[in-house]
Amino acid sequence: SQTIHQWPATLVQPVGSPLSLECTVEGTSNPNLYWYRQAAGRGLQLLFYSVGIGQISSEVPQNLSASRPQDRQFILSSKKLLLSDSGFYLCAWSKQTADSYEQYFGPGTRLTVT
Amino acid sequence: LAKTTQPISMDSYEGQEVNITCSHNNIATNDYITWYQQFPSQGPRFIIQGYKTKVTNEVASLFIPADRKSSTLSLPRVSLSDTAVYYCLVGRMDTGRRALTFGSGTRLQVQP
Numbered sequence: 546s547q548t549i550h551q552w553p554a555t556l557v558q559p560v561g562s563p564l565s566l567e568c569t570v571e572g573t574s575n576p577n578l579y580w581y582r583q584a585a586g587r588g589l590q591l592l593f594y595s596v597g598i599g600q601i602s603s604e605v606p607q608n609l610s611a612s613r614p615q616d617r618q619f620i621l622s623s624k625k626l627l628l629s630d631s632g633f634y635l636c637a638w639s640k641q642t643a644d645s646y647e648q649y650f651g652p653g654t655r656l657t658v659t
Numbered sequence: 660l661a662k663t664t665q666p667i668s669m670d671s672y673e674g675q676e677v678n679i680t681c682s683h684n685n686i687a688t689n690d691y692i693t694w695y696q697q698f699p700s701q702g703p704r705f706i707i708q709g710y711k712t713k714v715t716n717e718v719a720s721l722f723i724p725a726d727r728k729s730s731t732l733s734l735p736r737v738s739l740s741d742t743a744v745y746y747c748l749v750g751r752m753d754t755g756r757r758a759l760t761f762g763s764g765t766r767l768q769v770q771p
Contacts, residue, residue, distance in 0.1 A: 581759070588746065588761030589703065604758065635702045637759075646693040646750055648759060650702025 547572035551636050551651035558658055564609075564623040566654050568636030571617065576638040578619040579648065580611055583633040595619060596641065631658045663747045668766040677734045679765050681747030684728050689751040692723060692730045695761070697744045703759070706732070706745075734767075742769045 548571045558564060570576055580592040591604045593611035601611050608627060612620045619636055633655050637648040664682040671677045683692070691710050695703040707714055709721040709730070720733040734741060744764040 579759075588763055589759055591758040591760060594758065633700070637702065646691060646708055646748070646759065647705040648703075650704070653700070653702055655700070 547638075547649065549636060549638055549649060549651040551634075551654055553654060554652065555655045556657070558626050558656065560628055560658055561625050564621070564626050564630070564656070566621040566634055566636075566656075568619040568621075568651055569617055570638045573617070573638070573640070575616060575641055577641055578613060579637040579639070580619065580621050581635045581637065583635065585632070589635070592621070626658045628658050631656055663749055663762055665745075665747055665762065665765045667763065668768065670768050670770065671737055672770050673738055674736050677737050677741070677767060677769075679732045679734075679745055679747075679767070680729055681732070682729045683747070683749045686727050686749050687751060690727075690749045691751075692721065692727075693748050693750065693759075694719070694721065694732045695746045695748070695759070697746065697764070703746065703761070737767075737769050739769050739771060742767060 550569050552567055578595045581589045582592055583589050592609060593601055593603055595601050595613045598613055598616055609621060609623050633653050635653045636651040639648040691708055693708040694706040696706050697703040707716055707719050707721045709723055711723050711727060714721045722731040744766050746761040746764040748759060748761060
């Protein structure tokens with residue numbers, strides 16, 4: 546069966562500090578990968594998605610970046626965090642199929658920028 | 660993505676059937692309708708997806724009328740564990756982009 550891991554689970558970082566969140570998927574190959582952010586009490590916002598190694602699409606202009614160094618590894622980074630970067634960060638994967646919006650989410654990382 | 664409108668909240672009791680309706684008046688020909696469930700501090704979970712008429716799985720049913728301008732998620736015999744936020748989204752299937760853009764969703768509270 547497939548599993549998706551994210552770490553860390555929680556993070557408190559000062560404004561201006563760097564960020565690195567990691568996501569890995571097991572039990573599948575060549576997945577589509579996604580990074581979402583959910584602000585408190587709000588819906589999901591797609592930040593990045595990737596259809597393959599080194600292929601990243603950015604959805605929202607911001608100070609965040611993403612990389613996919615391996616097939617099942619997706620990393621979200623920032624050089625300098627802003628207060629507005631606080632939120633619940635979710636990684637998800639989906640099969641590379643043409644007929645579904647089914648995505649599988651990780652446990653998330655709750656980031657607080659102080 | 661087509662804009663969707665859902666009730667902000669709903670209340671029910673254990674054992675009842677719950678129907679959550681979503682309006683999507685400007686749905687396009689290539690759009691599919693998908694529903695997700697989310698518990699606090701967890702990632703969303705896929706429930707069901709459909710294009711027209713009725714779709715049923717082991718968790719829920721999705722009813723879509725002929726004009727496709729709305730859809731209804733039906734949860735049979737809910738339990739306390741069904742208390743969650745339910746999101747409706749409409750997205751096109753003719754591109755490779757599968758972005759989930761949720762609105763505020765419907766907060767379902769199931770009482771004993």
